[in-house]
Structures are given as structure tokens and as C-alpha cells.
Amino acid sequence: xxxxxxxxxxxxxxxxxxxxxxxxxxxxxxxxxxxxxxxxxxxxxxxxxxxxxxxxxxxxxxxxxxxxxxxxxxxxxxxxxxxxxxxxxxxxxxxxxxxxxxxxxxxxxxxxxxxxxxxxxxxxxxxxxxxxxxxxxxxxxxxxxxxxxxxxxxxxxxxxxxxxxxxxxxxxxxxxxxxxxxxxxxxxxxxxxxxxxxxxxxxxxxxxxxxxxxxxxxxxxxxxxxxxxxxxxxxxxxxx
Amino acid sequence: xxxxxxxxxxxxxxxxxxxxxxxxxxxxxxxxxxxxxxxxxxxxxxxxxxxxxxxxxxxxxxxxxxxxxxxxxxxxxxxxxxxxxxxxxxxxxxxxxxxxxxxxxxxxxxxxxxxxxxxxxxxxxxxxxxxxxxxxxxxxxxxxxxxxxxxxxxxxxxxxxxxxxxxxxxxxxxxxxxxxxxxxxxxxxxxxxxxxxxxxxxxxxxxxxxxxxxxxxxxxxxxxxxxxxxxxxxxxxxxx
DNA sequence: CTAGGTCAAAGGTCAG
DNA sequence: CTGACCTTTGACCTA
Numbered sequence: 001x002x003x004x005x006x007x008x009x010x011x012x013x014x015x016x017x018x019x020x021x022x023x024x025x026x027x028x029x030x031x032x033x034x035x036x037x038x039x040x041x042x043x044x045x046x047x048x049x050x051x052x053x054x055x056x057x058x059x060x061x062x063x064x065x066x067x068x069x070x071x072x073x074x075x076x077x078x079x080x081x082x083x084x085x086x087x088x089x090x091x092x093x094x095x096x097x098x099x100x101x102x103x104x105x106x107x108x109x110x111x112x113x114x115x116x117x118x119x120x121x122x123x124x125x126x127x128x129x130x131x132x133x134x135x136x137x138x139x140x141x142x143x144x145x146x147x148x149x150x151x152x153x154x155x156x157x158x159x160x161x162x163x164x165x166x167x168x169x170x171x172x173x174x175x176x177x178x179x180x181x182x183x184x185x186x187x188x189x190x191x192x193x194x195x196x197x198x199x200x201x202x203x204x205x206x207x208x209x210x211x212x213x214x215x216x217x218x219x220x221x222x223x224x225x226x227x228x229x230x231x232x233x234x235x236x237x238x239x240x
Numbered sequence: 241x242x243x244x245x246x247x248x249x250x251x252x253x254x255x256x257x258x259x260x261x262x263x264x265x266x267x268x269x270x271x272x273x274x275x276x277x278x279x280x281x282x283x284x285x286x287x288x289x290x291x292x293x294x295x296x297x298x299x300x301x302x303x304x305x306x307x308x309x310x311x312x313x314x315x316x317x318x319x320x321x322x323x324x325x326x327x328x329x330x331x332x333x334x335x336x337x338x339x340x341x342x343x344x345x346x347x348x349x350x351x352x353x354x355x356x357x358x359x360x361x362x363x364x365x366x367x368x369x370x371x372x373x374x375x376x377x378x379x380x381x382x383x384x385x386x387x388x389x390x391x392x393x394x395x396x397x398x399x400x401x402x403x404x405x406x407x408x409x410x411x412x413x414x415x416x417x418x419x420x421x422x423x424x425x426x427x428x429x430x431x432x433x434x435x436x437x438x439x440x441x442x443x444x445x446x447x448x449x450x451x452x453x454x455x456x457x458x459x460x461x462x463x464x465x466x467x468x469x470x471x472x473x474x475x476x477x478x479x480x
Numbered sequence: 481c482t483a484g485g486t487c488a489a490a491g492g493t494c495a496g
Numbered sequence: 497c498t499g500a501c502c503t504t505t506g507a508c509c510t511a
Contacts, residue, residue, distance in 0.1 A: 054488065083508050303506050
């Protein structure tokens with residue numbers, strides 16, 4: 001969490017143009033693994049020129065670029081070229097200098113999640129890839145001081161957590177967590193925020209990762225347990 | 241904390257299917273070789289619904305499930321359902337999410353090492369397989385596996401969070417947080433758990449640290465904002 | 481045909 | 497975060 005928050009501070013307000021402004025390079029090309037099977041052809045990473053360990057996401061790439069692309073795609077990361085030029089050199093020695101340019105080059109080189117070999121990013125849909133990493137979310141206004149309030153809540157939550165008796169965490173962490181989890185899982189299904197058109201798909205998609213059905217089951221299980229617990233320790237009070 | 245987590249075996253790799261996502265350029269073989277042989281019925285994997293490449297281990301199965309079953313049997317692997325429910329969906333898109341449930345479904349579908357077609361696993365030994373690959377879920381007594389369930393939930397939450405698109409966290413952290421905070425703050429007042437005599441005093445005391453009144457205000461504010469937000473973006477739906 | 485074997489490439493891990 | 501390294505998956509090939 002800290003990581004993300006800290007990242008927010010460093011990240012500029014508008015990540016719009018960045019990683020995926022594909023231009024018009026001509027990379028594509030060859031792909032050498034010619035017929036007869038020459039071995040020397042592509043041992044090099046098409047992105048940074050390092051030694052390639054084979055094909056990754058559709059092109060010959062090194063472990064580094066492969067992993068980098070994997071992480072970027074999975075977490076839908078959007079980087080920003082600090083130099084602002086979008087033309088940072090991406091070779092073995094400099095590939096870690098600018099993530100934005102590295103990702104851009106990965107895409108231009110033809111990397112894609114499905115591992116298809118012939119994706120022409122230049123002519124096809126210049127927006128396609130970008131739409132994958134970037135989602136125009138955001139309800140214009142209506143939420144002016146959400147930040148203000150959220151920040152305040154966050155601040156207080158942290159303060160609260162810091163003062164939480166250790167004993168409580170040690171002895172009852174599981175109950176506390178269960179508790180939070182239950183409350184936490186609810187909004188995923190019923191919270192109005194999810195109704196925001198731009199957000200919903202993303203969240204839905206994200207949830208898919210952990211399998212909605214499974215969660216449902218756990219939720220049910222949790223509810224049952226909570227109910228039992230409640231009845232056991234507080235028979236006189238109605239369940240929420 | 242770690243103690244409980246460590247109890248849960250780590251989940252092996254689980255690549256998302258890729259290569260064969262399309263469906264019509266089949267070149268390969270058979271399929272509709274011809275007359276006198278109706279293949280229309282079972283071109284689908286009985287386990288995951290993917291395209292079947294013919295019979296494998298007694299049933300129509302895809303290459304994936306065939307290979308998976310082959311490996312599982314040969315190495316006598318025993319998996320464990322992370323969700324603990326043993327009810328994970330097993331389709332083309334999710335088959336790699338839970339090996340335990342995949343294998344269970346393979347067996348239920350009738351797969352068997354000898355390739356016999358009519359093995360009825362259900363009538364034979366209903367418990368044998370299930371007891372082996374699946375665990376008895378559900379709390380017999382109230383708090384027996386609170387730890388188990390909590391640990392599982394925590395595990396899933398962490399896993400989920402790790403893959404959460406950063407954009408979501410960056411752009412919507414405040415909303416997400418607000419969301420959690422709202423849900424979160426409720427139990428402090430109304431959750432049954434707090435009614436547990438041993439816990440209650442502690443929490444009450446703790447809460448004092450952050451000034452109940454302030455919290456109340458923030459909660460109200462949050463509720464109001466949530467309400468507005470809700471009405472704004474989803475006028476047709478009643479507020480929770 | 482399909483068991484069974486094979487291996488490129490995807491996913492996960494985790495010091496550095 | 498990076499990337500070397502390891503496991504699993506599944507398309508193909510052989511027998």
C-alpha cells in the first residue's frame with residue numbers, strides 16, 4: 001500500500017499521453033526465424049538488444065523485458081517519460097532509465113498479451129493498445145472534496161491503527177480481519193461506486209482474477225460464521 | 241500471522257490460456273472427417289468446455305485437461321483448493337485458477353487412467369475423491385476455523401490487491417478508500433463482534449483516541465457524499 | 481486413434 | 497522494481 005501511495009505523489013496528474021503514443025516506426029519486419037532454421041537469427045531482444053531467452057509475448061525478448069511487460073500489463077501500469085520526449089534510448093544499459101519509453105518500445109516491437117506474432121500496432125488501431133492501459137475514468141465533478149474527505153479518513157485510520165492495542169491485533173486479528181473482509185466484500189457488490197460506468201468494468205474485470213464465485217462462497221461462509229459467533233456471544237441482540 | 245498463512249500451500253503457476261483462443265482456422269485433423277460419424281455431439285471438453293481434440297482418458301477432453309490429468313496422475317499430485325470451497329468454476333478461462341477443482345472435475349467427468357468410458361465415480365465412492373481432494377468446509381462449531389477462513393480471506397485479499405491495476409489505485413484510491421472507510425466504520429458501532437465482552441471495552445477505549453464526535457461527523461459526511469454520488473450516477477437504484 | 485513424451489512460453493518467486 | 501530462475505501449461509509429435 002505504501003508503495004502505491006508513494007507512487008501517487010510522484011505521479012503527475014495527467015498520465016494521458018505517455019507510454020502508448022505509438023508513432024510510426026517500422027519495426028515489425030522480418031522475424032527471421034527463417035525456414036530452414038537458422039540458429040543465429042534472433043538471439044537478441046527486439047526491445048533492448050540484450051540476449052533473448054526465446055520468444056515472449058510474441059517476440060524475441062530478454063527476461064528483463066519479458067518480466068517488465070508482464071508486470072506492466074497485468075497491473076495496467078502507465079508510465080510517464082520524465083524527459084518528456086518519449087525518445088529515451090532503450091538498450092540493455094538504459095532500459096531501466098525510462099519505463100515509459102521501455103514499454104512503448106515493447107509495444108512497438110510487437111509485444112502483446114496474447115502472444116500473437118503479427119500484431120501491427122502502427123496501422124491497426126493506434127488506440128487499441130492505449131485503451132488497454134488507460135481507461136478514461138472519471139466522473140467529471142460531483143466529487144470535489146472526495147480527496148479532502150478521503151485524505152482525512154485515511155489519516156485518521158492510520159492514526160487509529162497505530163494506536164490499536166497490540167494485544168487486540170495479536171489475539172483477535174483473525175476476527176478483526178474477518179470482520180473487515182465481510183464489510184469489505186460487500187461494497188464490491190452493492191456499493192454505488194461500482195455503478196459508475198467507467199469504473200465498473202474495470203472492477204468487474206479485476207474481481208474476475210479472484211473469481212467471483214469463490215468470493216461469494218467465502219462471503220457466505222463468513223456471514224454464517226459471523227452469525228453464529230454473534231448468536232453465541234450476544235444472544236439477546238439481533239443480528240445487525 | 242505468518243503461521244496461519246504458511247499453512248496454506250502456495251499456488252503453482254497458472255498461466256492464462258492463450259494460444260488457442262480463436263476458433264475457426266483449424267487446420268489440423270479430423271473433426272469432420274466425414275459422414276458416418278456424428279461428431280457434433282462431443283467436440284467439447286467435458287471438463288472445461290474448450291475444444292476437444294478427441295477422447296482422452298475415457299472422455300472428450302481438450303489438450304489442456306488431458307495433459308493436466310496426465311501429469312496429476314503420473315505424479316500422484318494432490319492439490320488443495322485455496323478458496324476452500326471446492327467449488328471453483330472450471331471453464332476455459334478459469335481452469336488454471338484452481339488445480340484442486342480442476343482435477344476434481346476431471347474425475348467427476350469420468351476421466352480415469354485406464355481410459356474406460358463408463359466409470360461412475362459418483363455412485364462408486366462418493367467420498368473417496370472428495371475427501372481426498374476437498375476438505376470439509378463449514379464450521380461445525382462456531383469458531384473452529386475462524387483462523388482458517390480468515391487466513392484464507394487475507395490470502396486472497398493480498399493476492400487480489402497485488403494484481404490490482406495501479407491505475408485504479410492511483411485514480412480512484414480516494415473513492416476506494418472512502419468506500420472502505422464507510423463500510424469499515426459501520427462495524428465499530430453496530431457489529432456484533434464488538435459486543436463480545438472481552439473485546440468491547442478495549443475497542444471502546446481505543447476509539448476514544450480518535451474522538452468519537454469527529455468520527456461521527458466524518459461518517460455523516462461520508463454518507464452524504466456517498467448518497468450524492470449514488471444518486472448522481474445511479475439515480476434509478478435505491479441507496480443501499 | 482489416443483497414451484505419452486516434448487518443449488516453447490506463460491506464470492510465479494524472491495534475492496538483490 | 498528488476499530479472500534470473502523455476503514450475504506448469506498445452507500444442508504437437510511419435511509410437
